[in-house]
Amino acid sequence: MLPLALLIIQLIPETPMQEFRQPQLAVSAKMVAMTFGAGNNVYFSASTDRGSTFSKPMKVSESGKLSLGRHRGPRVAITDSAIVISAIAGEKGGGADGDLIAWRSTDGGRTWSQGVKVNDVAGSAREGLHAMSSGGGVLFATWLDLRSKGTKLYGASSDNGGATWSKNVLVYESPEGTICQCCHPSLLVDSKGTIHAMFRNALDGSRDMYVARSTDGGRTFGAGEKQGAGTWLLNACPMDGGGLAMAPQGKVVTVWRRDKEVFLSREGGREVSLGAGKDPSIVAGKDGIYAAWSSGLGLLASIPGGNDPVSLASEGTFVQLAGVPGGPVIAAWEAKGSITVRALP
8 A cells, every 4th residue: 555645734723622523514606615623613714726735723613512523513514505513413413412513604715694593303413423515596404303212313404505404204213113323424415406315223233334316306216225235234333324426427425334344336337345444435526436444454445446445644533525617626534632634636
C-alpha cells in the first residue's frame, strides 16, 4: 500500500479542552461544506476553492446535549436555496431524550437560523443516529426512531430548503419488530429525486444491510432490498452502517461492513470484498467509485484504476468522502481531537 503524498489540511480546536469529532461533507458546484461536533456544539466550515483551503470553523448552535460519537453527530446538505445542517440533541442526552433539529443558512454559512424540530413525536430520535441528503429538488432526513416498541426507520422531507418539514413517514419496519438498534442509516437522493435509504436490518438472526427507495419525494417507500449475497449471523449490534453512491452508469453502489470485512455491492451485480476493516464511506468521483474505511493499518482508500488500497493516514477514524463536481474527491476524518482534510488523486 502506497501513501498519498498530497496537501493535508487540519482544523484544530482553539483550546485543548475541545475535540472536533465526526466530520460530514456535502458539495455543490461552488462549495465544499463540512460540519462536525465538539462537546455540545455544532460547527460549520467551508471551502470555495475545491477543498484547497477551509474557513475558520464557526458555531452553528449549542442545543442541549448533542449526540456525538460512533457515527452520531451533525449532517449537512446543500439545496438550491440553503445550506442545511441537522443534529440530534436533548435536554438530558445520553439516550434519555433527543430530537432531530435542523438549521439553515441562506448566505453561504455566515449566519444560521434557529433550529426547527424534524421528528413529530418528542424524544423519538433519542438513539441519536440519522442521515440527511438532497438531490433533484428533494431534501430528506431519516433516523432510527423509538416512538413505539422496537426500532424503526422514519423520515421527513422539506420542499423549502429545511425551513419546514413534512409529517413523518415510516421508511421501514422489520416484520420481526425491530431493525438493528444502533447502526447509522445512510441516504442518497439522486438527480431525479429518488430517495435511497440504507440501514442494517435484523431478520432471521442476521444483521444485513438493506436499501428502501421512494420515487414520490419520500411520501412512500418500497420494500427493503438486501445488499450483498452473504449474511451476517449476529445477535448484537455492530454500531456500523455504510454509504451509497451513484455510479456514472446510473446504478447505485453501496459499501458496508459484514463481520470483519468491508464490501462493495453494485446494483444488479455481485459483492466485492475491499479488505478487512470497518466504518466505510463511499462517493462517486469523475473517474469512478472511491471508498475509504478504517483498518488495523490506519485509514485505507480504494481508488479507481488501483488494484490495492492506498494509505490515507496511519491514524484517524470515521473517514468521510465527497466528490467535487469536475474536481477532486475530498476525504475528511477525525484524529486526536482535530479534523484532517485532504484531496485524493
